[in-house]
Amino acid sequence: MSQQESFTLRTDKSFRDSLSSVDEAGNRIFFHPKKPKGRYYNWRKILSYFLLFLLFTGPFMRLNGHPFMLFNIIERKFILFGVAFWPQDFKLLALGFITLVVFIVLFTAVFGRLFCGWVCPQTIFMEMLFRRIEYWIDGDWSEQKKLVSAPWNADKIRKRSLKFIIFAAISFLIANTFLAYIIGSDALIDIITSPVSEHVGGFISIIIFTTIFFFVYWSFREQACTIVCPYGRLQGVLLDKNSINVAYDFLRGEPRGKHSRNRDEKLGDCIDCNQCVVVCPTGIDIRNGTQLECVNCTACIDACDEVMDKVNKPRGLIRYASYTGIVTKVRKIFTTRVKAYSVVLLVLVSLFTYFLTTRTETQTSLLRARGTLYTQVGENQLRNVFMVKTINKSFDQKEVSFRLKQPAGTIEQIGTGFVIPPQGYREGGLFITLDRNQLTGVKTNIIVEVVHGDEVLETIRTSFYGPAQ
Numbered sequence: 001m002s003q004q005e006s007f008t009l010r011t012d013k014s015f016r017d018s019l020s021s022v023d024e025a026g027n028r029i030f031f032h033p034k035k036p037k038g039r040y041y042n043w044r045k046i047l048s049y050f051l052l053f054l055l056f057t058g059p060f061m062r063l064n065g066h067p068f069m070l071f072n073i074i075e076r077k078f079i080l081f082g083v084a085f086w087p088q089d090f091k092l093l094a095l096g097f098i099t100l101v102v103f104i105v106l107f108t109a110v111f112g113r114l115f116c117g118w119v120c121p122q123t124i125f126m127e128m129l130f131r132r133i134e135y136w137i138d139g140d141w142s143e144q145k146k147l148v149s150a151p152w153n154a155d156k157i158r159k160r161s162l163k164f165i166i167f168a169a170i171s172f173l174i175a176n177t178f179l180a181y182i183i184g185s186d187a188l189i190d191i192i193t194s195p196v197s198e199h200v201g202g203f204i205s206i207i208i209f210t211t212i213f214f215f216v217y218w219s220f221r222e223q224a225c226t227i228v229c230p231y232g233r234l235q236g237v238l239l240d241k242n243s244i245n246v247a248y249d250f251l252r253g254e255p256r257g258k259h260s261r262n263r264d265e266k267l268g269d270c271i272d273c274n275q276c277v278v279v280c281p282t283g284i285d286i287r288n289g290t291q292l293e294c295v296n297c298t299a300c301i302d303a304c305d306e307v308m309d310k311v312n313k314p315r316g317l318i319r320y321a322s323y324t325g326i327v328t329k330v331r332k333i334f335t336t337r338v339k340a341y342s343v344v345l346l347v348l349v350s351l352f353t354y355f356l357t358t359r360t361e362t363q364t365s366l367l368r369a370r371g372t373l374y375t376q377v378g379e380n381q382l383r384n385v386f387m388v389k390t391i392n393k394s395f396d397q398k399e400v401s402f403r404l405k406q407p408a409g410t411i412e413q414i415g416t417g418f419v420i421p422p423q424g425y426r427e428g429g430l431f432i433t434l435d436r437n438q439l440t441g442v443k444t445n446i447i448v449e450v451v452h453g454d455e456v457l458e459t460i461r462t463s464f465y466g467p468a469q
């Protein structure tokens, strides 16, 4: 087969019309991929141990006695790397989210689905935890297939029961960890150590999460990536010919075929051994080109490298490469699209960093009391009444006071002390009094400082109302 003929083969895109995990009758094809081995798999194992450690210990980590990570969507409280964020930080969180999305788009445009194969919790749990337990209990792919068609004898019942118990136990552990990220580790420990009747909602949540995780890893598996994951579905628009992916070097590999002394034909390096296919957890043939189902797990790279070693050919017939890189043999990363994304990303990161570093520990709203304009005080002074609300975003109690910075005048707090508990808020009232000669019209701009000790926490600009001049 000539290279042109093989290219014609590759341009037959009929394989893209159906999911690899569904047969023509619409039934699920349950994959039993061959156990991967090789250098990429070893590196991924090391990284996955580290990430699993971080994931399971994350909700229990403390910084100065406070959670390191918390995503309490129920009470709208978020702690990232020990810093507490409130719903009032919505602008910052929204900007952070947009920055993250642009980063993902840029990263994907350059490096394809590197995240899916190396960092995504779904891949790590499935391929590095549950799948490995399955290999340990059921054996490699051929033994697994035999076990599926075997009658329910003592050995099959023992293996299935053991797998069920271990999968359920790990799903329970993941569900608890997941819940700890949402409600905090203290609340989780409270649920676990209290009678069920005291935390019915908490126990139901744990059971629901456990069931979902169990279902995903016992049965649903790679379909989470190929059918459900929005990031996977977006690959078609995020990737281009310059994106680096796990790719088959068709120029080197084609025409593929079993090498034999009797064949005169000049063959490529692919010996059509199918090892890259049987090892694939999503059941695709990477030789067809980049596909939606490929999670860049690198298993086919390792499998092919092993074959290349055996046939004394250089490794890398399947490797990280872009389509352009394979065709031109030049690796070009900084395309016009990547440069444009980089500029946008740089602007967003700068804005986000600015807002993050100038973020205050308190957030105060100062509004004139409803239904009031001004009152006369003595001959020459006017007074406005303001309602003040200060949120303390920090983990420390704050006693704050208010200072009129501009123009000259007085500010009096209604009631005594303005002590705000950690992560709490306090409301009160303020009298602001100005001399008539300080007024610049019906509305006079004033600047109020929120002070904690000697530290100015916030500077607020508002208006003071007076009579028409």
Ligand code: SF4
Pocket (backbone or CB within 6 Å): 248, 253, 256, 269, 270, 271, 272, 273, 274, 275, 276, 277, 287, 303, 304, 305, 307, 317, 318
């Ligand atoms: S493992 Fe390598 S040699 Fe074997 S079929 Fe796949 S690409 Fe070809």
Ligand code: SF4
Pocket (backbone or CB within 6 Å): 246, 276, 279, 280, 281, 282, 283, 284, 285, 286, 293, 294, 295, 296, 297, 298, 299, 300, 301
């Ligand atoms: S094609 Fe290769 S990298 Fe992609 S999912 Fe299959 S084995 Fe993993």
